[in-house]
Amino acid sequence: MNATKSAAPQPLPKIATGIAGFDELSHGGLPRNRTSLLKGGPGSGKTVFALQSLVNAVRRRQEPGIFVAFEESTRQIIANAASFDWGLPALAKDKLFFLDAHLSPEVVQSGEFDLSGMLAMLKAKTEEIGAKWIVFDGIDVLLTLLQNPMSEMREIYRIRDWLADNEVNAAIITAKTDGDSAEIVNYGFLQFMVDCVVRFERRLEHGVALHRLQITKYRGSDFVAGEFPVSFGPAGMEVGAPEPAEIRHEASSERVSAGFERLDTMLGGGLFRGSSTLITGVPGTSKTTLAGKFAEAACRRGERTLFVSFDEGAEPIARNLSSVGIQLKPHIKSGLLRMHSARTESIGAEDHLVKLKSLIREHRPRCMVIDPLSAIAKAGGLSAARAVANRLIYMAKDEKVTVVVTAINTVNDPQTEATDLQISRIADTWIHLSYLIRSGERNRALTIIKSRGTWHSNQVRELILSKTGPMLADVYTAGGEVLMGTLRWEKEGEEKAKTIQRRAEFDHKRGELQVAEAETHARIKALQQDLERQRVELAKYSSANEARIVTSSDREKELRRIRSADPAGRAPTGIVPSLAKRRAAVRSGNSGRKNKKDAQIAP
Amino acid sequence: MRKLRRKKTKPSASGPAVTTVVVMRLYIANNAPNSVRAVANLAAICKEHLQDKFKLEIIDVLEYPLRALADGILVTPSLAKVSPSPAAKIVGNLSDRSSVLHALGIKESVE
Numbered sequence: 031m032n033a034t035k036s037a038a039p040q041p042l043p044k045i046a047t048g049i050a051g052f053d054e055l056s057h058g059g060l061p062r063n064r065t066s067l068l069k070g071g072p073g074s075g076k077t078v079f080a081l082q083s084l085v086n087a088v089r090r091r092q093e094p095g096i097f098v099a100f101e102e103s104t105r106q107i108i109a110n111a112a113s114f115d116w117g118l119p120a121l122a123k124d125k126l127f128f129l130d131a132h133l134s135p136e137v138v139q140s141g142e143f144d145l146s147g148m149l150a151m152l153k154a155k156t157e158e159i160g161a162k163w164i165v166f167d168g169i170d171v172l173l174t175l176l177q178n179p180m181s182e183m184r185e186i187y188r189i190r191d192w193l194a195d196n197e198v199n200a201a202i203i204t205a206k207t208d209g210d211s212a213e214i215v216n217y218g219f220l221q222f223m224v225d226c227v228v229r230f231e232r233r234l235e236h237g238v239a240l241h242r243l244q245i246t247k248y249r250g251s252d253f254v255a256g257e258f259p260v261s262f263g264p265a266g267m268e269v270g271a272p273e274p275a276e277i278r279h280e281a282s283s284e285r286v287s288a289g290f291e292r293l294d295t296m297l298g299g300g301l302f303r304g305s306s307t308l309i310t311g312v313p314g315t316s317k318t319t320l321a322g323k324f325a326e327a328a329c330r331r332g333e334r335t336l337f338v339s340f341d342e343g344a345e346p347i348a349r350n351l352s353s354v355g356i357q358l359k360p361h362i363k364s365g366l367l368r369m370h371s372a373r374t375e376s377i378g379a380e381d382h383l384v385k386l387k388s389l390i391r392e393h394r395p396r397c398m399v400i401d402p403l404s405a406i407a408k409a410g411g412l413s414a415a416r417a418v419a420n421r422l423i424y425m426a427k428d429e430k431v432t433v434v435v436t437a438i439n440t441v442n443d444p445q446t447e448a449t450d451l452q453i454s455r456i457a458d459t460w461i462h463l464s465y466l467i468r469s470g471e472r473n474r475a476l477t478i479i480k481s482r483g484t485w486h487s488n489q490v491r492e493l494i495l496s497k498t499g500p501m502l503a504d505v506y507t508a509g510g511e512v513l514m515g516t517l518r519w520e521k522e523g524e525e526k527a528k529t530i531q532r533r534a535e536f537d538h539k540r541g542e543l544q545v546a547e548a549e550t551h552a553r554i555k556a557l558q559q560d561l562e563r564q565r566v567e568l569a570k571y572s573s574a575n576e577a578r579i580v581t582s583s584d585r586e587k588e589l590r591r592i593r594s595a596d597p598a599g600r601a602p603t604g605i606v607p608s609l610a611k612r613r614a615a616v617r618s619g620n621s622g623r624k625n626k627k628d629a630q631i632a633p
Numbered sequence: 634m635r636k637l638r639r640k641k642t643k644p645s646a647s648g649p650a651v652t653t654v655v656v657m658r659l660y661i662a663n664n665a666p667n668s669v670r671a672v673a674n675l676a677a678i679c680k681e682h683l684q685d686k687f688k689l690e691i692i693d694v695l696e697y698p699l700r701a702l703a704d705g706i707l708v709t710p711s712l713a714k715v716s717p718s719p720a721a722k723i724v725g726n727l728s729d730r731s732s733v734l735h736a737l738g739i740k741e742s743v744e
Contacts, residue, residue, distance in 0.1 A: 131707050138721065138736040141670070141728030146662035147694035147701060147709025154698035 042250040045200050048086030049079065051269030055254040056245055061225045064249075065193050065201040069221075070230025075241050075260055075267055076204040077107065078114075079230070080165040082266040083202065085116045088125045093162035093199060096127045096155060098148075101168030101206070104128040114266045127155055132168075133175060142176070145185050149192045162199040169220075170205045183219060190223050225249040230260075240378055243269055259417050261380030264388060270380065270417045281483070286331070286397070286432055289323030292502040296478055298485035301459060304430045305482075306423045308453055310437050311463030315474055316493060317436040319500055320463070321399045322351040322358065324434045328397035329361035336395035336431075337369045338386060340405035344369030347401075355499035368393045374405045379418040382406055386422060390429055397432045403453065404437035419453045458482045463493065466514050473514035476502060492518065655687040655737060656716045662709040663695045667726040671710035674727035682739050714738075 044058035053059045060066045060083070068076040084095040099107055107128065111118045122128055131148065133139075155161065166189065173182045193201050205220060221227055227247035233240055241260035245253045259270040285300035288307070294300040301307055307324075309317045321337075328335045337358070339347055348358045348369070361367035370389055372382060390398070400422070407415040419435075426433040437453060454460050460479040465472045474493040478486045491502040492514045505514055513521050659675055661668035672691065679687050694701040694709055704713070707724075714721040714737055721736045734740075 129702075129707075130705075133707065133724065134722075136722070138723045138732055139725050140723050140730075140732045140736075141674070141725035142667050143708040143710060143725045144662070144665060144667050145708060146665045146668075147660060147698075147711070148707050150662060150695045151698040151702045151706070155702065158699070 044251070046086075047079075047083040048090055049082055049267055049269060050265075051258065052079075052243070055258060055269060056226070056248065057251060057253060060200045060202070061249070061251070062199060063197055064225040065190070065203060065223065066226040066228065067220060067224040068202060068204040068228050068230060069207050071207055071232060074230035074232040075243070075262070076206075076230050077102075077167055078111075078262070078267050079228070079243075080167055080202045080204055081107070081111055081118075082114075082116070083200070084126060084163050084165055085118065085121060085266075087163045087199070088121055089116075091162075092125075094125045094127070094159045095163035095165070096129065096152060096159075096161045097165045097167060098129045098131050098152065099167050100131045100171040103132055104130040107167075113264075115264050116266065124159070127159055127161065129155070132171065139175070142181055144181075145172075145188050149188065153192070153196055156196055156198070163201070164193075164196075164198050165202045165204070167204045168206060169203050170207075186220055186223060221247065231257075241380065259380050261378070261384050263381075263384030268384070270383075270421055282430075286333075287324075287327045288434075289320060289327050290499060290501065292491075293320075293476075296476075296487040296489075296491065296502070297459065297481055298487075301432060301434075302483065303432055304427060305432060305458040306426060306456070307432075307434045307459040307461065308437060308457035309434065309461045309463065310439050310454070312465065313438060315463035315465060316495060316500065317438075317463055318347065318401050319351065319354055319356065319495060320461070320493075321401050321434050321436050322347070322356045323500055325367065325397065325399050326351075326356045326358060326361070328432075329358070329366045332366070333396040334394055335361070335367045336389060336393050336398045337367060338389070338398070338400045339369070339371045340374050340400075340402060342371060342401075344371050347371075353497075354495045355497050368395070379406045379415045383418045383421060383425075387425060390425070390431065395431055398426055398434070400433070400435040402438050403435040404439075416452055420456060423453065423456055454479075459486075468514065468517060471515040471517075473518075475505070475514065653686065653717050655683055655714065655739075657687060657737075658690045658692060658704070658713045658715060660692050660694050660701050660704070660706045660709055660711045660713070663693055665709065668710045670726040670728065671712070674730070674733075675712065678727070678730060678733060678737075682734065 043062040044056070044060065045062045046053045046059035068079055070076050081097065084097060087093040087095055097104075097107070102110075108118050108122060118126075129148075129152070152164070156164070169189075173185070176182050176185060189203070203220070203224065224247075226245070226249065229244045229246050231242040231244075233242070241262070242257045243260045244257045245255070261268050261270065282303040282305075284303040285294075286303050287294050288297055288301050309320055311317050318339075325335050325337050337344070337347075344362075348362065351358055358367055358369075362369060368389070370386075372385065374382075386400075403419055403422070406418055423433065423435070435453065435457070459481040462477045462479050464475050464477070466475050467473075474495075476491045476493045478488075480486075490505055492505050494501050494503055503518065505518060657675075659671065661671060675689070679689065692701060692704075694706065706713075710724070710726060712723040712727060712733070714723075717738070719738075721738075723733055723736050727733050
């Protein structure tokens with residue numbers, strides 16, 4: 031690679047500190063084979079950073095290290111680190127060497143001294159244990175002892191030369207600054223001599239101690255500029271990088287219930303597994319109820335659930351929710367549901383994050399509720415709270431936890447950003463609850479403002495709380511206005527009355543038609559009977575006539591045979607003239623009568 | 634150091650401090666300027682105040698770094714008074730004579 035791309039600038043080799051967040055900010059960690067300076071006020075976390083880097087190097091890469099303590103005694107340092115799960119005493123036996131370099135007050139100082147002897151000892155120790163990391167902690171204390179700027183400069187040079195000669199993977203020098211502006215003497219030179227400078231700060235905001243870190247210099251490398259929050263947990267220090275450099279969350283297409291069927295329908299089938307949902311609303315819009323329903327539904331599916339509440343005890347929450355048909359207590363008892371309530375003011379937002387992290391690790395939930403997440407904005411600075419809120423959601427995603435967080439907004443308008451925390455940007459689903467005040471009533475309205483990657487209803491629904499839990503009712507829009515509560519009820523009543531009327535009308539009409547049909551049927555039946563009778567009569571009549579014709583023609587034949595008038599076998603037409611004669615007689619009789627009538631009229 | 638503290642009662646039994654042999658170790662960094670100065674300053678002090686009633690061991694830390702480390706030495710030059718008790722440690726090139734004498738428990742009789 032070097033042969034072909036010799037002209038290309040080589041990226042500065044770096045070595046990871048293993049401190050979560052810092053390696054991302056610095057794009058890889060501290061400069062390899064170089065010296066880094068950590069500066070900051072007392073208690074700002076410099077020592078922890080240095081020590082943690084050392085511990086990580088040993089634990090992850092089997093790289094032994096040396097820690098030169100100018101300020102505190104070795105015993106103190108190991109005791110201070112006991113709250114972290116580093117197993118420092120064990121490491122201090124062979125992998126880490128602590129040089130107690132703080133001069134006891136009993137030591138008398140007479141004239142100038144230098145570090146050549148100490149550096150010779152450190153060189154020997156480095157070779158002995160094969161140290162790859164070295165930390166000079168609290169160099170300012172040493173420099174103060176030197177008492178004059180010239181000596182300070184000289185010793186800093188000496189350290190620089192020593193570090194150049196003894197190639198360790200990384201060297202860290204920490205120096206205390208007093209307050210924000212005051213710098214230690216020769217500080218400028220110290221800063222110039224190193225390749226990377228990280229500034230630490232501890233300040234009080236609203237009575238809560240906040241830790242910050244900022245990379246102020248990184249020779250030959252880019253880095254994420256700006257201040258970042260620092261938090262301390264069982265694993266040590268952690269830096270709140272604003273957003274993970276890379277988002278690696280798997281997108282699940284599995285749906286989980288948001289709590290109840292109607293809401294799931296509105297969401298196009300429920301929430302995606304591992305997604306984050308934000309419920310916003312002014313106080314009293316039943317955000318907790320909705321979140322509680324989600325938790326209950328999760329427990330009913332047999333999924334481990336974590337319910338974190340701020341500034342409200344677990345007991346009252348469970349009680350309040352049971353009044354609207356959400357039963358959490360059985361799940362708490364079975365261990366499926368873990369309730370954790372915290373007071374926001376007591377600790378910083380960062381510490382809440384650490385606490386939640388360890389809770390997630392302990393309980394291993396699949397679903398989580400944080401109610402209200404906006405409360406952490408009270409714990410110290412807003413920027414810290416924002417970062418924490420973001421990280422919380424990302425952390426939940428990393429753990430594939432489906433999370434529902436609530437946030438209180440002070441203005442009843444979803445268009446003004448939900449909370450100061452600005453979590454709506456990163457939440458996958460955003461449900462807004464609001465009050466609609468009309469006709470002297472407050473009614474709760476539920477709107478889905480966004481739901482990533484899924485169809486969702488754009489309709490406002492009325493959220494109704496009952497003893498059996500929350501439900502959603504259709505709302506009526508009349509004249510461009512959404513009707514809720516009594517108005518909805520009235521409208522519903524109206525609709526119902528109309529339906530009843532329509533049905534009655536229909537029933538009536540149907541009755542009429544049925545009667546008409548029956549009548550027609552009856553008529554058809556009577557006519558058919560008539561027809562039948564007539565047929566029978568007709569049949570009877572025609573058969574009688576035939577019989578008469580047959581008898582009369584037979585008689586005539588007989589007569590002719592007797593009188594021998596006709597030859598045998600001749601057609602019996604002879605009857606015709608006799609009939610005609612008889613008919614003519616009848617006719618003449620009639621005409622005679624007619625004529626008589628005419629005569630009577632004539633005179 | 635603890636070992637030495639046990640002998641605390643001895644010097645008072647054996648008489649005045651000046652008559653006791655002072656055992657010292659001087660840790661230096663080869664010919665580093667401060668180390669060279671310290672050797673000279675200590676030699677002068679000893680010659681003037683202790684005559685032959687002292688035992689001095691000079692240890693070059695650059696040569697025996699691990700021993701110096703074990704002895705609890707940090708910077709150079711460092712002077713350790715081993716006996717008589719109380720033990721004392723002086724850092725620096727020993728240019729401030731009075732503080733050295735005080736630390737060693739020697740009265741400044743000449744001045």
